[in-house]
Amino acid sequence: MSSRSMLLALAAVLLQTPALTQAFQDDLLQQCGTTTVFSNHRQGRLRQSGVSRVVGGIPSPEGSSPWMVSLQLLHPGMGYVGHICGGVLIHQSWVVTAAHCIKNEKYALPISHLWSVQFGPELKRFAIKEIVIHEMFAGYNHDIALVQLSNPAPYVPVCLPKSGQGFQGIRCVASGWSTTSAAPTTLTRRMGIPGPRAHVHLSVVSSSVCRNRYLSAYNITLNAGHLCAAGKGLLTSGTCLGDSGGPLQCNMADGRWYLAGITAFGSGCGRPGYPDVYTRLAYYLPWIKVQIKKHESAEKSGNYL
Numbered sequence: 001m002s003s004r005s006m007l008l009a010l011a012a013v014l015l016q017t018p019a020l021t022q023a024f025q026d027d028l029l030q031q032c033g034t035t036t037v038f039s040n041h042r043q044g045r046l047r048q049s050g051v052s053r054v055v056g057g058i059p060s061p062e063g064s065s066p067w068m069v070s071l072q073l074l075h076p077g078m079g080y081v082g083h084i085c086g087g088v089l090i091h092q093s094w095v096v097t098a099a100h101c102i103k104n105e106k107y108a109l110p111i112s113h114l115w116s117v118q119f120g121p122e123l124k125r126f127a128i129k130e131i132v133i134h135e136m137f138a139g140y141n142h143d144i145a146l147v148q149l150s151n152p153a154p155y156v157p158v159c160l161p162k163s164g165q166g167f168q169g170i171r172c173v174a175s176g177w178s179t180t181s182a183a184p185t186t187l188t189r190r191m192g193i194p195g196p197r198a199h200v201h202l203s204v205v206s207s208s209v210c211r212n213r214y215l216s217a218y219n220i221t222l223n224a225g226h227l228c229a230a231g232k233g234l235l236t237s238g239t240c241l242g243d244s245g246g247p248l249q250c251n252m253a254d255g256r257w258y259l260a261g262i263t264a265f266g267s268g269c270g271r272p273g274y275p276d277v278y279t280r281l282a283y284y285l286p287w288i289k290v291q292i293k294k295h296e297s298a299e300k301s302g303n304y305l
Contacts, residue, residue, distance in 0.1 A: 033159035033249075033256030035066055065175045065199070065257075067158040068247060070118040071097055071147070072125075073109070086176055086246030087117060088259055090160055092152035094292055097245035098262055098279065099137040099145040110145075117147065119155055126153055132291050134284075140220055143264045144279045146291050158249060158259045161282040167204040167260045172229060172250040174263065174276070175199045176243025202229040202248070202276070204260060210275050217267070217274070225283045227261040230275035248278045 067089040073081040085101035095117055102110050109115075110131045118125045130148040137143060161167070176199075210228035214220040222228075229248055248261040261278025281288075 031156050033258060034156060035257060065158075065247065065249070066120065066155045068119075068175055069095055071095075071101060071245060072116050072118055074114050074116070075107070075109070076114065083118075085244040086263065087147060088245075088247045088262060089119075089153060089155055089157045090259065090288070091157055091292065092154075093149050095147040095149065096259075096262060096281070096288070097145050097147060098264055099133045099143050100264075101245050102131060102145055103133055103137070112148075115147070117149065119153060126151060130295060132295070134287065140226075140265060140277075141223065142225060144262065144284050144287075146288065148295060158247060159256050160285065160288070161258045161260060163282060163285055165258070165260075165282045167227070167250050167258075168206065169203060170250045170252075170260075171201055171203050172248055172260055173199045173257075174202050174229065174243075174246065174248045176246045176263070200231075202231060204229050204248075204250075205275050210277070213274055214267075214277070222277065225280055226264070227278045227280035228275035229261070229278060 069087040069089060070083045071085045071087045073084045075081050085097055087095040087097035087101075090096050102108075102115075110133055112128045112131050115128045115131065116125050117128065127150040128147055129150045132146040132148070134142040134144050137145075205228050207222070207226070207228065210226075211222045214222055227248070244263050244265075246263045247259055248263065249257045250260045251257050259281045261280050264277050264279045266276040267274030
């Protein structure tokens with residue numbers, strides 16, 4: 001299949017996305033964070049490859065993390081690159097991801113028509129209408145972006161945390177795209193399709209411990225917008241550099257999964273004693289709500305840009 005044929009096929013899939021009724025969207029929002037409960041697997045480890053995919057995690061059961069997406073790029077110079085980062089559905093029309101996935105040293109492409117998101121094993125793909133990068137994003141700080149889908153997605157979103165919710169000591173799950181299964185087919189590689197989902201159990205750890213370790217070893221200053229998680233006794237981390245933009249989700253007393261953070265960075269290759277660092281969702285709730293309200297209000301008034 002030629003590059004042109006692949007692009008035409010991709011465009012056709014994006015145009016076929018059905019619309020959802022408002023009642024159905026509301027019902028999905030009310031079901032936030034409900035999914036197949038992760039089994040009590042032994043702890044695994046995640047690792048980042050050149051395209052930010054999990055390696056060595058535990059295979060995730062079917063139906064888990066329906067809110068998890070693959071963020072994919074159609075590069076103006078390189079053609080269809082495919083999977084770049086993870087992302088998380090927080091609303092029928094909105095996905096949250098890491099800002100550095102879209103704006104980094106290799107490229108800065110916050111151009112909506114160059115990106116798409118892919119859900120689930122059926123490879124359902126959605127076009128993107130708008131990308132909103134945090135206005136103060138720089139380096140390791142404010143590493144968060146919102147992606148507005150062209151059409152609402154018929155999937156259960158993760159629950160957003162409550163303001164100030166810390167999750168410290170809670171056993172959570174980091175999810176990403178595994179490359180540990182059988183080697184991908186030629187078509188899979190050419191189409192940029194991510195591997196099967198994988199997960200690892202982690203616990204949110206003390207911010208002070210994490211802050212001191214990264215400051216002394218890497219001269220990186222962590223702030224209130226960061227959250228850290230690691231394996232038992234800080235002996236292992238969950239990622240090498242992280243499946244960027246992917247979810248750190250925690251199962252709370254009400255049985256629902258809440259988004260504690262999205263993968264930002266780590267010490268590299270599961271270095272013992274160094275937790276992984278996530279963008280703390282509770283800290284950015286006001287920003288998220290303002291951006292969604294602003295864009296949806298603009299659409300209703302006809303002033304959407």
